[in-house]
Amino acid sequence: MSVKPRLKVILYWHMHQPEYRDRRNNAYHLPWTYLHATKDYVDMVAHLEAIPEARAVVNFAPTLLEQIDDYARQLNEYLHNSTAITDPLLASLAEPVLPSSAEQRLGLLKCCLRANEERLIKRFPTFARLADYARWLLKNPESLMYVSDQFLIDLLMWYHLAWLGETVRRSDVRVKRLQDKQEMFSLHDRREMLTIMAELLAGVIPRYRALAEKGQVELSMTPYAHPIMPLLLDLKSTHEAIPDAPLPHLPEYPGGEDRVRWHIEQGIKSFEHYFGIRPSGCWPSEGSVSEATVRLVGEYGFHWLASGETVLRNSLAAAAPAISDNQESCIHKPYRLVDSQPVIFFRDDGLSDLIGFTYSEWHADDAVANLISHLETIVSECENEPNRVVSIILDGENAWEYYPENGFHFLQALYRELVAHPGIELTTYSECLKNHCNVTDLPQLVAGSWVYGTFSTWIGEADKNRGWDMLGDAKHTFDAVIASGKLDDEHRRRAEMQMAICEGSDWFWWFGDYNPSESVTDFDHLYRLQLSNLYQILGSEPPSYLSESFTHGTGAPAMGGVMRTGKKQ
Numbered sequence: 001m002s003v004k005p006r007l008k009v010i011l012y013w014h015m016h017q018p019e020y021r022d023r024r025n026n027a028y029h030l031p032w033t034y035l036h037a038t039k040d041y042v043d044m045v046a047h048l049e050a051i052p053e054a055r056a057v058v059n060f061a062p063t064l065l066e067q068i069d070d071y072a073r074q075l076n077e078y079l080h081n082s083t084a085i086t087d088p089l090l091a092s093l094a095e096p097v098l099p100s101s102a103e104q105r106l107g108l109l110k111c112c113l114r115a116n117e118e119r120l121i122k123r124f125p126t127f128a129r130l131a132d133y134a135r136w137l138l139k140n141p142e143s144l145m146y147v148s149d150q151f152l153i154d155l156l157m158w159y160h161l162a163w164l165g166e167t168v169r170r171s172d173v174r175v176k177r178l179q180d181k182q183e184m185f186s187l188h189d190r191r192e193m194l195t196i197m198a199e200l201l202a203g204v205i206p207r208y209r210a211l212a213e214k215g216q217v218e219l220s221m222t223p224y225a226h227p228i229m230p231l232l233l234d235l236k237s238t239h240e241a242i243p244d245a246p247l248p249h250l251p252e253y254p255g256g257e258d259r260v261r262w263h264i265e266q267g268i269k270s271f272e273h274y275f276g277i278r279p280s281g282c283w284p285s286e287g288s289v290s291e292a293t294v295r296l297v298g299e300y301g302f303h304w305l306a307s308g309e310t311v312l313r314n315s316l317a318a319a320a321p322a323i324s325d326n327q328e329s330c331i332h333k334p335y336r337l338v339d340s341q342p343v344i345f346f347r348d349d350g351l352s353d354l355i356g357f358t359y360s361e362w363h364a365d366d367a368v369a370n371l372i373s374h375l376e377t378i379v380s381e382c383e384n385e386p387n388r389v390v391s392i393i394l395d396g397e398n399a400w401e402y403y404p405e406n407g408f409h410f411l412q413a414l415y416r417e418l419v420a421h422p423g424i425e426l427t428t429y430s431e432c433l434k435n436h437c438n439v440t441d442l443p444q445l446v447a448g449s450w451v452y453g454t455f456s457t458w459i460g461e462a463d464k465n466r467g468w469d470m471l472g473d474a475k476h477t478f479d480a481v482i483a484s485g486k487l488d489d490e491h492r493r494r495a496e497m498q499m500a501i502c503e504g505s506d507w508f509w510w511f512g513d514y515n516p517s518e519s520v521t522d523f524d525h526l527y528r529l530q531l532s533n534l535y536q537i538l539g540s541e542p543p544s545y546l547s548e549s550f551t552h553g554t555g556a557p558a559m560g561g562v563m564r565t566g567k568k569q
């Protein structure tokens with residue numbers, strides 16, 4: 001009696017943060033890289049280390065790797081050589097003398113409230129009490145003069161304690177001691193906290209690299225600054241999924257193909273620097289693909305890439321006359337665009353969004369049982385498809401803030417139950433290809449991303465289009481200055497890096513009324529700062545419009561806007 005092949009399931013975690021630094025002075029404007037590192041990146045690797053039979057694919061954006069490395073270096077230098085820390089929030093935790101001005105202190109209060117109320121603040125009664133007082137002070141700033149440094153120290157300590165991984169909280173006796181102390185933290189306590197964080201930050205990249213070297217994890221990369229490659233190649237590719245979407249005044253992004261190649265090549269260099277190997281796979285920023293993008297990525301020897309389910313569905317619908325009904329019956333298999341090299345795997349939006357948006361409110365065992373039930377249904381419905389591969393792809397950092405105890409129980413059960421299930425094989429994309437999985441031809445690919453199968457998150461709305469026009473202006477100036485030959489090698493290198501940062505996708509994600517005002521304000525400011533810095537490096541006067549805010553948010557999206565569902569709800 002023949003044994004039925006097991007259902008191949010791939011957990012693909014994407015780790016990404018944009019460039020928060022002002023590279024002129026290395027000052028960080030937002031703390032999310034180091035906070036997610038000490039909470040989420042360490043937890044995600046620890047769960048895999050705890051279950052050696054588990055497998056996963058993990059993607060790192062190069063700009064994230066560089067910032068993790070920089071934070072680790074800064075903390076080490078601060079602790080051992082007394083050099084300055086360039087992140088203001090982290091520096092406030094570290095420096096013996098706290099900021100003295102009312103404006104700076106109010107800023108600290110606001111920073112220390114930027115955390116999930118239920119899961120990160122209310123979980124710890126002392127932190128909750130301090131947070132209540134901080135909110136009162138923000139409404140009554142005239143009372144700030146009566147607030148002691150000790151209050152600020154305790155608030156800072158609890159904020160950073162809350163932003164530690166659950167695996168750290170359960171295993172590090174120093175963390176337990178600090179939590180048990182609850183208040184009146186000393187300078188020694190603060191230094192101990194920094195030591196813990198320094199160790200965690202320094203260990204992130206080596207721990208993932210070690211799992212990759214053991215074959216337990218496959219690591220993949222994203223082009224350097226996380227650009228939407230199809231849009232750099234052709235802004236009009238927007239119309240493949242949304243024919244009537246308004247476009248920027250910019251008719252095309254100047255020199256787009258050269259810029260895409262630069263991002264890919266620089267991304268490969270960064271990946272090889274940190275992990276010592278050349279990546280086999282690529283997560284095109286936001287799963288954004290087009291036929292031109294897939295073929296260009298293939299030129300660099302990538303064996304596979306991944307995108308969103310709706311991209312596949314749009315493509316199958318467009319190519320319907322050229323394919324059989326049977327091909328449409330099961331989306332859980334690899335495809336290859338005709339006349340291209342990389343194999344494309346597509347996200348199961350339903351299962352991925354359950355983890356990202358639904359299971360955080362469930363008991364962990366019930367959530368994992370429900371997920372496995374869905375997988376068993378796929379086995380049944382695709383029983384005539386021996387080549388099935390289910391891709392569960394999602395943000396590897398932002399979801400866990402909404403789970404009890406940073407998703408500890410869910411992730412522990414998820415890996416344990418998937419490994420133990422007799423009908424499921426937890427694997428990686430390269431293992432699938434190594435085992436000669438059958439690849440289905442895809443006659444046509446409709447350009448889009450993992451979000452709704454379109455590019456609407458980054459283009460097609462007034463503020464987003466304005467951002468593209470501003471970027472186009474900067475790129476024209478960049479091209480003219482580079483062509484003039486007036487920059488020396490060092491300034492040219494800095495200009496290329498700064499141009500890349502401005503081309504990142506995150507700025508456009510946040511532009512527009514759908515998003516919360518605080519985040520829109522942050523990214524509006526950062527984008528204009530990055531563009532201004534580019535003009536300064538080029539020796540050109542920045543346009544006057546960069547001194548004015550151009551986008552405002554009033555929305556209240558799920559998960560604060562840091563995550564989206566794959567399908568429109």
